[in-house]
Amino acid sequence: MTLPFDEVGSGPAVVLLHAGIADRTMWSEQLEPIAAAGYRVVALDLPGFGEAPAQPGEQAPWIDVLGAMRDLGIDNAALVGDSFGGAVALRAAVVAPSAVWAMGLVSAPAPGLEPSEQLQAVWNAEETALESGDIDAAVEAVVEAWTLPGAPQQLRDRIAAMQRRAFELQAEAKDVADAPDPVDEHPDALARLDLPTAVAAGEHDMPDFIEGAKELGRLLAGGSYELIAGAGHLAPLETPDAFRTWIVSFLRETTG
Secondary structure, three states: OOOOEEEEOOOOEEEEEOOOOOOHHHHHHHHHHHHHOOOEEEEEOOOOEOOEOOOOEEEOHHHHHHHHHHHOOOOOEEEEEEOHHHHHHHHHHHHOHHHEEEEEEEOOOOOOOOOOHHHHHHHHHHHHHHHOOOHHHHHHHHHHHHOOOOOOHHHHHHHHHHHHHHHHHHHHOOOEEEOOOHHHHOOOHHHHOOOOEEEEEEOOOOHHHHHHHHHHHHHOOOEEEEEEOOOOOOHHHHOHHHHHHHHHHHHHHHHO
């Protein structure tokens, strides 16, 4: 399956991977500005999100990303991912390091960290609502958990629409299972990666992701760490200018 995508620009390839409460449209305002900095920018829908239904079988979105890159004639790319998208980027790099020339990871979960009570409560609220068949309540739980207090209603509505679509697609998916996680199978794989990697978290994100970003910055050989002022878990949407400045500066430093 070729993943749905949006593409702008030319130059070294940059592939944008969305958060698990979003889809590729979360990058809509970022495509043109990043492309204007001299890059071929591609935003993908991961299976089970946006316009990409999940196919039966083992779900390995990192393999789907690498396949989409091949379909698009991209030999290697910088992978930029928010949250779940960052986790997918890490696993794509572990599986095929030659296909990745850099990574930008925002609020990506670090392997091995135990969830805080706050994060576990968020997951429980979402799961309880879904188990009772109340998608409205599940969407509301997601929006409340992952947007900052006082977030604009337009942003809340946008996240709600993306998450509702994901819940609907995932409810329709049949005979799916998680593929073996290459990071779990090879715990030293991340430490062996030697790729330029910028790691960040929003200053108002949950402690899990701030500490996770710090840990990834230490663990990855080419890693650096930064807090994005004013952002929570979704810096590309909450503080788009600050996010763009951070990622474009990193890409330019990496490509010279």
